[in-house]
Amino acid sequence: xxxxxxxxxKAIFVDNMVFAFxxxxxxxxxxxxxxxxxxxLGIAVIFVLGITVPVDYLMQNYLLKEGAxxxxxxxxxxxxxxxLSFIMFIAVIASMVQLVEMIVEKFAPAxxxxxxxxxxxxxVNCAILGGSLFMQQxxxxxxxxxxxxxxxxxxxxxxxxxxIAAMREKIRYSNIPAPLRGLGITFILTGLMGIxxxxxxxxxx
Amino acid sequence: xxxxxxSLFSARYLKQLTGPINAGNPVTVLVLGICPTLGVTVQLKxxxxxxxxxxxxLTIANLLIxxxxxxxxxxxxxxxxxxxxxxxxxxxxxxxxxxxxxxxxQLSVFVGLIIxxxxxxxxxxxxxxxxxxxxxxxxxxxxxxxxxxxxxxxxFVRELxxxxxxxxxxxxxxxxxYSVGYEDNGLMILPPMALIVVGIFIWIHRSxxxxxxxxx
Numbered sequence: 248x249x250x251x252x253x254x255x256x257k258a259i260f261v262d263n264m265v266f267a268f269x270x271x272x273x274x275x276x277x278x279x280x281x282x283x284x285x286x287x288l289g290i291a292v293i294f295v296l297g298i299t300v301p302v303d304y305l306m307q308n309y310l311l312k313e314g315a316x317x318x319x320x321x322x323x324x325x326x327x328x329x330x331l332s333f334i335m336f337i338a339v340i341a342s343m344v345q346l347v348e349m350i351v352e353k354f355a356p357a358x359x360x361x362x363x364x365x366x367x368x369x370x371v372n373c374a375i376l377g378g379s380l381f382m383q384q385x386x387x388x389x390x391x392x393x394x395x396x397x398x399x400x401x402x403x404x405x406x407x408x409x410x411i412a413a414m415r416e417k418i419r420y421s422n423i424p425a426p427l428r429g430l431g432i433t434f435i436l437t438g439l440m441g442i443x444x445x446x447x448x449x450x451x452x
Numbered sequence: 453x454x455x456x457x458x459s460l461f462s463a464r465y466l467k468q469l470t471g472p473i474n475a476g477n478p479v480t481v482l483v484l485g486i487c488p489t490l491g492v493t494v495q496l497k498x499x500x501x502x503x504x505x506x507x508x509x510l511t512i513a514n515l516l517i518x519x520x521x522x523x524x525x526x527x528x529x530x531x532x533x534x535x536x537x538x539x540x541x542x543x544x545x546x547x548x549x550x551x552x553x554x555x556x557x558q559l560s561v562f563v564g565l566i567i568x569x570x571x572x573x574x575x576x577x578x579x580x581x582x583x584x585x586x587x588x589x590x591x592x593x594x595x596x597x598x599x600x601x602x603x604x605x606x607x608f609v610r611e612l613x614x615x616x617x618x619x620x621x622x623x624x625x626x627x628x629x630y631s632v633g634y635e636d637n638g639l640m641i642l643p644p645m646a647l648i649v650v651g652i653f654i655w656i657h658r659s660x661x662x663x664x665x666x667x668x
Contacts, residue, residue: 427658434651
Protein backbone atom coordinates (compact mmCIF):
# COMPACT_ATOMS: atom_id res chain seq x y z
CA UNK A 248 0.00 0.00 0.00
CA UNK A 249 2.85 2.37 0.87
CA UNK A 250 4.44 1.59 -2.46
CA UNK A 251 1.26 2.55 -4.29
CA UNK A 252 0.95 5.90 -2.52
CA UNK A 253 4.63 6.54 -3.16
CA UNK A 254 4.26 5.88 -6.89
CA UNK A 255 1.11 8.02 -7.05
CA UNK A 256 2.63 11.06 -5.36
CA LYS A 257 5.87 10.66 -7.26
CA ALA A 258 3.99 10.61 -10.58
CA ILE A 259 2.14 13.82 -9.70
CA PHE A 260 4.98 15.96 -8.36
CA VAL A 261 8.45 14.53 -8.89
CA ASP A 262 7.98 12.89 -12.30
CA ASN A 263 5.40 15.41 -13.47
CA MET A 264 4.61 14.74 -17.13
CA VAL A 265 4.81 18.41 -18.07
CA PHE A 266 7.55 19.86 -15.92
CA ALA A 267 9.95 16.96 -15.64
CA PHE A 268 9.55 15.35 -19.04
CA UNK A 269 7.82 17.96 -21.21
CA UNK A 270 5.26 15.61 -22.60
CA UNK A 271 1.89 16.80 -23.86
CA UNK A 272 3.21 20.32 -24.47
CA UNK A 273 1.31 21.01 -27.71
CA UNK A 274 -2.18 20.61 -26.20
CA UNK A 275 -0.90 22.12 -22.95
CA UNK A 276 0.07 25.34 -24.76
CA UNK A 277 -2.90 25.42 -27.09
CA UNK A 278 -5.79 24.67 -24.68
CA UNK A 279 -4.59 26.72 -21.70
CA UNK A 280 -6.14 30.02 -22.73
CA UNK A 281 -9.04 29.61 -20.30
CA UNK A 282 -9.37 27.59 -17.11
CA UNK A 283 -12.65 26.03 -18.27
CA UNK A 284 -11.27 24.32 -21.37
CA UNK A 285 -8.14 23.39 -19.46
CA UNK A 286 -10.19 21.60 -16.79
CA UNK A 287 -12.17 19.69 -19.40
CA LEU A 288 -9.08 18.53 -21.27
CA GLY A 289 -7.26 17.70 -18.03
CA ILE A 290 -10.03 15.40 -16.83
CA ALA A 291 -10.14 13.68 -20.22
CA VAL A 292 -6.38 13.09 -20.00
CA ILE A 293 -6.65 11.61 -16.48
CA PHE A 294 -9.35 9.27 -17.71
CA VAL A 295 -7.45 8.15 -20.82
CA LEU A 296 -4.14 7.67 -18.95
CA GLY A 297 -5.86 5.84 -16.10
CA ILE A 298 -7.20 3.24 -18.52
CA THR A 299 -4.55 2.93 -21.23
CA VAL A 300 -1.59 2.40 -18.88
CA PRO A 301 -3.05 -0.71 -17.14
CA VAL A 302 -4.32 -2.11 -20.45
CA ASP A 303 -0.89 -1.63 -22.02
CA TYR A 304 0.65 -3.19 -18.92
CA LEU A 305 -1.39 -6.34 -19.52
CA MET A 306 -0.39 -6.34 -23.17
CA GLN A 307 3.25 -5.82 -22.32
CA ASN A 308 3.39 -8.66 -19.84
CA TYR A 309 1.18 -11.22 -21.57
CA LEU A 310 1.91 -10.52 -25.20
CA LEU A 311 4.85 -8.32 -26.03
CA LYS A 312 7.85 -8.81 -23.84
CA GLU A 313 10.34 -11.60 -24.19
CA GLY A 314 8.93 -14.86 -22.92
CA ALA A 315 5.50 -13.32 -22.43
CA UNK A 316 3.70 -15.83 -24.62
CA UNK A 317 4.55 -18.73 -22.29
CA UNK A 318 0.94 -18.92 -21.04
CA UNK A 319 -0.19 -19.81 -24.54
CA UNK A 320 2.39 -22.48 -25.32
CA UNK A 321 5.67 -23.21 -23.46
CA UNK A 322 7.59 -23.53 -26.70
CA UNK A 323 7.04 -19.80 -27.38
CA UNK A 324 9.31 -18.86 -24.46
CA UNK A 325 11.90 -17.03 -26.57
CA UNK A 326 9.51 -15.00 -28.75
CA UNK A 327 10.09 -11.28 -28.27
CA UNK A 328 7.39 -9.08 -29.77
CA UNK A 329 8.76 -5.92 -28.15
CA UNK A 330 9.22 -4.21 -31.50
CA LEU A 331 5.43 -4.20 -31.96
CA SER A 332 4.96 -2.13 -28.77
CA PHE A 333 4.57 1.20 -30.55
CA ILE A 334 1.80 0.05 -32.86
CA MET A 335 -0.06 -1.88 -30.15
CA PHE A 336 0.08 0.97 -27.62
CA ILE A 337 -1.07 3.54 -30.18
CA ALA A 338 -3.95 1.27 -31.22
CA VAL A 339 -5.15 1.03 -27.60
CA ILE A 340 -4.80 4.79 -27.14
CA ALA A 341 -6.63 5.65 -30.39
CA SER A 342 -9.56 3.38 -29.47
CA MET A 343 -9.76 4.78 -25.90
CA VAL A 344 -9.78 8.33 -27.21
CA GLN A 345 -12.54 7.48 -29.67
CA LEU A 346 -14.54 6.10 -26.71
CA VAL A 347 -13.91 9.19 -24.58
CA GLU A 348 -14.93 11.39 -27.50
CA MET A 349 -18.26 9.55 -27.81
CA ILE A 350 -18.92 9.77 -24.04
CA VAL A 351 -18.11 13.50 -23.89
CA GLU A 352 -20.28 14.20 -26.94
CA LYS A 353 -23.22 12.44 -25.27
CA PHE A 354 -22.92 13.72 -21.70
CA ALA A 355 -21.23 17.12 -21.99
CA PRO A 356 -21.94 18.59 -25.43
CA ALA A 357 -20.85 22.10 -24.40
CA UNK A 358 -17.43 20.81 -23.41
CA UNK A 359 -17.27 18.84 -26.65
CA UNK A 360 -17.75 21.96 -28.78
CA UNK A 361 -15.36 24.08 -26.72
CA UNK A 362 -12.55 21.51 -26.94
CA UNK A 363 -13.03 21.10 -30.68
CA UNK A 364 -10.18 19.33 -32.45
CA UNK A 365 -8.16 18.89 -29.25
CA UNK A 366 -10.27 16.04 -27.95
CA UNK A 367 -9.31 13.65 -30.79
CA UNK A 368 -5.80 15.11 -30.61
CA UNK A 369 -5.41 13.45 -27.19
CA UNK A 370 -4.57 10.39 -29.26
CA VAL A 371 -1.32 11.99 -30.35
CA ASN A 372 -0.69 13.68 -27.03
CA CYS A 373 2.83 12.53 -26.16
CA ALA A 374 1.88 12.38 -22.49
CA ILE A 375 -0.40 9.42 -23.14
CA LEU A 376 2.05 7.39 -25.21
CA GLY A 377 4.82 8.55 -22.90
CA GLY A 378 2.92 7.17 -19.90
CA SER A 379 2.78 3.72 -21.49
CA LEU A 380 6.41 3.86 -22.62
CA PHE A 381 7.58 4.84 -19.12
CA MET A 382 5.50 2.01 -17.67
CA GLN A 383 7.26 -0.35 -20.10
CA GLN A 384 10.68 1.04 -19.22
CA UNK A 385 10.19 0.91 -15.46
CA UNK A 386 8.75 -2.62 -15.35
CA UNK A 387 6.21 -2.26 -12.56
CA UNK A 388 5.49 -5.35 -10.46
CA UNK A 389 1.73 -5.58 -10.80
CA UNK A 390 -1.26 -3.98 -12.41
CA UNK A 391 -2.13 -1.95 -9.31
CA UNK A 392 1.21 -0.13 -9.54
CA UNK A 393 0.71 0.49 -13.25
CA UNK A 394 -2.82 1.89 -12.72
CA UNK A 395 -1.70 4.15 -9.92
CA UNK A 396 1.16 5.41 -12.10
CA UNK A 397 -1.27 6.13 -14.96
CA UNK A 398 -3.72 8.02 -12.72
CA UNK A 399 -0.91 9.93 -11.02
CA UNK A 400 0.60 11.02 -14.35
CA UNK A 401 -2.84 12.21 -15.46
CA UNK A 402 -3.37 14.21 -12.26
CA UNK A 403 0.08 15.75 -12.63
CA UNK A 404 -0.70 16.88 -16.19
CA UNK A 405 -4.09 18.18 -15.02
CA UNK A 406 -2.44 20.26 -12.26
CA UNK A 407 0.06 21.68 -14.75
CA UNK A 408 -2.50 22.78 -17.31
CA UNK A 409 -4.83 24.30 -14.68
CA UNK A 410 -1.89 26.23 -13.25
CA ILE A 411 -0.75 27.72 -16.54
CA ALA A 412 -4.35 28.48 -17.65
CA ALA A 413 -5.02 30.40 -14.44
CA MET A 414 -1.81 32.37 -14.92
CA ARG A 415 -2.50 33.15 -18.57
CA GLU A 416 -5.95 34.46 -17.67
CA LYS A 417 -4.35 36.82 -15.15
CA ILE A 418 -1.45 38.12 -17.27
CA ARG A 419 -3.79 39.19 -20.04
CA TYR A 420 -3.91 42.52 -18.19
CA SER A 421 -0.15 42.92 -17.79
CA ASN A 422 2.27 44.96 -19.88
CA ILE A 423 4.29 42.37 -21.72
CA PRO A 424 6.67 43.38 -24.56
CA ALA A 425 4.85 42.88 -27.85
CA PRO A 426 7.02 40.08 -29.34
CA LEU A 427 6.70 38.10 -26.10
CA ARG A 428 2.93 38.36 -25.93
CA GLY A 429 0.98 35.12 -25.88
CA LEU A 430 3.27 32.25 -26.78
CA GLY A 431 6.64 33.61 -25.71
CA ILE A 432 5.64 34.53 -22.16
CA THR A 433 3.86 31.19 -21.76
CA PHE A 434 7.11 29.36 -22.52
CA ILE A 435 9.02 31.42 -20.00
CA LEU A 436 6.27 30.96 -17.38
CA THR A 437 6.29 27.21 -17.90
CA GLY A 438 10.06 27.19 -17.53
CA LEU A 439 9.79 29.03 -14.22
CA MET A 440 7.10 26.62 -13.05
CA GLY A 441 9.44 23.79 -14.03
CA ILE A 442 12.19 25.26 -11.85
CA UNK A 443 9.68 25.51 -9.00
CA UNK A 444 8.65 21.87 -9.41
CA UNK A 445 12.28 20.83 -9.17
CA UNK A 446 11.96 21.50 -5.47
CA UNK A 447 10.08 18.18 -5.29
CA UNK A 448 13.07 16.22 -6.55
CA UNK A 449 14.37 13.59 -4.21
CA UNK A 450 11.26 13.43 -2.04
CA UNK A 451 10.82 10.03 -0.54
CA UNK A 452 7.65 9.08 1.26
CA UNK B 453 -6.22 25.19 -73.49
CA UNK B 454 -2.57 25.12 -72.59
CA UNK B 455 -1.65 22.75 -69.81
CA UNK B 456 1.66 23.99 -68.48
CA UNK B 457 3.59 21.56 -66.34
CA UNK B 458 5.14 23.24 -63.33
CA SER B 459 8.87 22.73 -63.13
CA LEU B 460 10.10 20.65 -60.23
CA PHE B 461 11.80 23.57 -58.51
CA SER B 462 9.47 26.42 -59.40
CA ALA B 463 9.16 29.44 -57.16
CA ARG B 464 5.98 28.13 -55.57
CA TYR B 465 7.64 24.86 -54.63
CA LEU B 466 10.74 26.56 -53.30
CA LYS B 467 8.49 28.59 -51.02
CA GLN B 468 7.24 25.30 -49.54
CA LEU B 469 10.83 24.44 -48.71
CA THR B 470 11.88 27.77 -47.22
CA GLY B 471 8.59 28.89 -45.60
CA PRO B 472 8.81 26.61 -42.57
CA ILE B 473 12.32 27.75 -41.83
CA ASN B 474 11.22 31.32 -41.13
CA ALA B 475 7.66 32.60 -41.05
CA GLY B 476 5.99 29.20 -40.86
CA ASN B 477 8.41 27.62 -38.40
CA PRO B 478 6.71 24.60 -36.86
CA VAL B 479 8.18 25.15 -33.39
CA THR B 480 8.12 28.88 -32.78
CA VAL B 481 5.08 29.81 -34.86
CA LEU B 482 2.81 26.79 -35.27
CA VAL B 483 3.57 25.45 -31.76
CA LEU B 484 4.17 21.92 -32.99
CA GLY B 485 6.88 19.48 -32.00
CA ILE B 486 7.55 21.06 -28.62
CA CYS B 487 8.09 17.83 -26.70
CA PRO B 488 11.26 16.64 -28.44
CA THR B 489 12.53 20.22 -28.63
CA LEU B 490 12.68 20.28 -24.88
CA GLY B 491 13.58 16.66 -24.29
CA VAL B 492 16.55 15.91 -26.53
CA THR B 493 18.42 19.19 -26.60
CA VAL B 494 20.73 18.72 -23.61
CA GLN B 495 23.54 17.75 -25.94
CA LEU B 496 24.16 18.42 -29.61
CA LYS B 497 24.60 14.83 -30.82
CA UNK B 498 21.14 13.45 -29.84
CA UNK B 499 19.57 16.61 -31.26
CA UNK B 500 21.24 16.06 -34.66
CA UNK B 501 20.16 12.39 -34.66
CA UNK B 502 16.59 13.41 -33.75
CA UNK B 503 16.52 16.04 -36.52
CA UNK B 504 17.61 13.48 -39.11
CA UNK B 505 15.09 10.89 -37.81
CA UNK B 506 12.24 13.40 -38.04
CA UNK B 507 13.39 14.39 -41.55
CA UNK B 508 13.22 10.75 -42.62
CA UNK B 509 9.85 9.97 -41.01
CA LEU B 510 8.16 13.24 -42.02
CA THR B 511 9.26 13.19 -45.67
CA ILE B 512 8.39 9.54 -46.29
CA ALA B 513 5.11 9.73 -44.33
CA ASN B 514 4.14 12.85 -46.31
CA LEU B 515 4.97 11.05 -49.55
CA LEU B 516 3.06 7.86 -48.68
CA ILE B 517 -0.06 9.63 -47.39
CA UNK B 518 -0.04 11.94 -50.40
CA UNK B 519 0.13 8.95 -52.75
CA UNK B 520 -2.71 7.28 -50.83
CA UNK B 521 -4.78 10.39 -50.29
CA UNK B 522 -7.56 9.48 -52.69
CA UNK B 523 -8.03 5.96 -51.36
CA UNK B 524 -8.17 6.53 -47.58
CA UNK B 525 -11.77 6.53 -46.22
CA UNK B 526 -12.24 9.70 -44.12
CA UNK B 527 -13.47 7.88 -41.01
CA UNK B 528 -10.30 5.89 -40.46
CA UNK B 529 -7.77 8.39 -41.71
CA UNK B 530 -6.23 9.04 -38.28
CA UNK B 531 -5.67 5.31 -37.79
CA UNK B 532 -4.10 4.97 -41.26
CA UNK B 533 -1.82 7.95 -40.61
CA UNK B 534 -0.80 6.60 -37.21
CA UNK B 535 -0.04 3.19 -38.72
CA UNK B 536 2.18 4.69 -41.42
CA UNK B 537 4.01 6.88 -38.91
CA UNK B 538 4.38 4.08 -36.35
CA UNK B 539 5.87 1.68 -38.88
CA UNK B 540 8.41 4.27 -40.06
CA UNK B 541 9.35 5.04 -36.46
CA UNK B 542 9.83 1.35 -35.68
CA UNK B 543 12.26 1.27 -38.63
CA UNK B 544 14.14 4.30 -37.34
CA UNK B 545 14.24 2.86 -33.82
CA UNK B 546 15.68 -0.47 -35.00
CA UNK B 547 18.31 1.26 -37.17
CA UNK B 548 19.33 3.50 -34.27
CA UNK B 549 19.54 0.56 -31.88
CA UNK B 550 21.76 -1.25 -34.38
CA UNK B 551 24.15 1.50 -35.45
CA UNK B 552 24.03 4.25 -32.81
CA UNK B 553 23.24 2.40 -29.60
CA UNK B 554 24.57 5.02 -27.18
CA UNK B 555 22.54 7.81 -28.80
CA UNK B 556 19.52 5.51 -28.88
CA UNK B 557 19.81 5.05 -25.11
CA GLN B 558 20.12 8.82 -24.63
CA LEU B 559 17.04 9.46 -26.73
CA SER B 560 15.18 6.61 -24.92
CA VAL B 561 11.42 7.19 -25.07
CA PHE B 562 11.71 10.17 -27.41
CA VAL B 563 12.35 7.92 -30.42
CA GLY B 564 8.97 6.27 -29.86
CA LEU B 565 7.47 9.67 -29.21
CA ILE B 566 8.27 10.74 -32.78
CA ILE B 567 4.98 8.95 -33.49
CA UNK B 568 3.12 11.55 -31.48
CA UNK B 569 5.26 14.42 -32.71
CA UNK B 570 2.56 16.94 -33.61
CA UNK B 571 4.58 18.21 -36.59
CA UNK B 572 4.18 14.90 -38.40
CA UNK B 573 0.46 14.45 -37.70
CA UNK B 574 -0.07 18.17 -38.24
CA UNK B 575 1.56 18.23 -41.68
CA UNK B 576 -0.11 14.99 -42.77
CA UNK B 577 -3.54 16.41 -41.89
CA UNK B 578 -2.91 19.93 -43.12
CA UNK B 579 -0.93 19.24 -46.28
CA UNK B 580 -0.26 15.70 -47.46
CA UNK B 581 -3.93 14.71 -47.45
CA UNK B 582 -4.76 17.40 -49.98
CA UNK B 583 -1.69 17.81 -52.14
CA UNK B 584 0.36 16.03 -54.77
CA UNK B 585 3.41 13.89 -53.88
CA UNK B 586 6.20 16.26 -54.96
CA UNK B 587 4.95 19.33 -52.98
CA UNK B 588 4.33 17.00 -50.04
CA UNK B 589 7.94 15.82 -50.12
CA UNK B 590 9.13 19.44 -50.22
CA UNK B 591 6.78 20.36 -47.37
CA UNK B 592 8.15 17.46 -45.33
CA UNK B 593 11.76 18.47 -45.95
CA UNK B 594 10.98 22.15 -45.23
CA UNK B 595 9.23 21.52 -41.93
CA UNK B 596 11.84 19.01 -40.79
CA UNK B 597 14.50 21.59 -41.66
CA UNK B 598 12.67 24.29 -39.65
CA UNK B 599 12.31 21.96 -36.69
CA UNK B 600 15.89 20.68 -37.00
CA UNK B 601 17.27 24.20 -37.11
CA UNK B 602 15.57 25.16 -33.85
CA UNK B 603 16.58 22.04 -31.94
CA UNK B 604 20.17 22.11 -33.19
CA UNK B 605 20.65 25.77 -32.23
CA UNK B 606 18.97 25.13 -28.85
CA UNK B 607 21.11 22.04 -28.20
CA PHE B 608 24.26 23.93 -29.20
CA VAL B 609 23.44 26.74 -26.74
CA ARG B 610 22.54 24.34 -23.95
CA GLU B 611 25.55 22.11 -24.36
CA LEU B 612 27.96 25.03 -24.73
CA UNK B 613 26.78 26.99 -21.70
CA UNK B 614 25.72 23.96 -19.67
CA UNK B 615 28.79 21.76 -20.01
CA UNK B 616 31.27 23.88 -21.91
CA UNK B 617 31.55 21.41 -24.74
CA UNK B 618 30.44 21.01 -28.34
CA UNK B 619 29.61 17.50 -29.57
CA UNK B 620 31.58 16.13 -26.65
CA UNK B 621 34.69 18.19 -27.35
CA UNK B 622 35.47 20.16 -24.13
CA UNK B 623 35.84 23.52 -25.85
CA UNK B 624 35.85 25.85 -22.86
CA UNK B 625 38.40 23.72 -21.08
CA UNK B 626 40.71 23.76 -24.09
CA UNK B 627 40.61 27.53 -24.51
CA UNK B 628 41.31 27.96 -20.83
CA UNK B 629 38.11 29.71 -19.75
CA TYR B 630 37.91 27.74 -16.51
CA SER B 631 41.27 29.04 -15.32
CA VAL B 632 39.97 32.63 -15.34
CA GLY B 633 37.13 31.67 -13.02
CA TYR B 634 34.32 30.93 -15.51
CA GLU B 635 31.77 28.42 -14.24
CA ASP B 636 29.36 26.29 -16.30
CA ASN B 637 25.74 27.39 -16.11
CA GLY B 638 24.31 24.25 -14.48
CA LEU B 639 20.77 25.49 -15.06
CA MET B 640 21.21 25.03 -18.82
CA ILE B 641 21.35 21.26 -18.49
CA LEU B 642 18.06 21.22 -16.64
CA PRO B 643 14.81 21.00 -18.62
CA PRO B 644 13.18 24.29 -17.53
CA MET B 645 15.98 26.27 -19.12
CA ALA B 646 15.07 24.83 -22.52
CA LEU B 647 11.62 26.38 -22.18
CA ILE B 648 13.04 29.76 -21.24
CA VAL B 649 15.58 29.72 -24.10
CA VAL B 650 12.82 28.82 -26.60
CA GLY B 651 10.79 31.73 -25.15
CA ILE B 652 13.77 33.98 -25.91
CA PHE B 653 14.03 32.51 -29.46
CA ILE B 654 10.36 33.40 -29.97
CA TRP B 655 11.05 36.91 -28.67
CA ILE B 656 13.92 37.37 -31.15
CA HIS B 657 11.98 35.72 -34.00
CA ARG B 658 8.94 37.93 -33.52
CA SER B 659 11.01 41.09 -33.15
CA UNK B 660 12.18 40.50 -36.71
CA UNK B 661 8.82 39.25 -38.00
CA UNK B 662 6.39 41.91 -36.81
CA UNK B 663 3.39 40.24 -38.43
CA UNK B 664 3.66 37.29 -36.03
CA UNK B 665 3.09 39.42 -32.91
CA UNK B 666 -0.20 38.52 -31.19
CA UNK B 667 -3.01 41.01 -30.61
CA UNK B 668 -3.66 42.33 -27.13
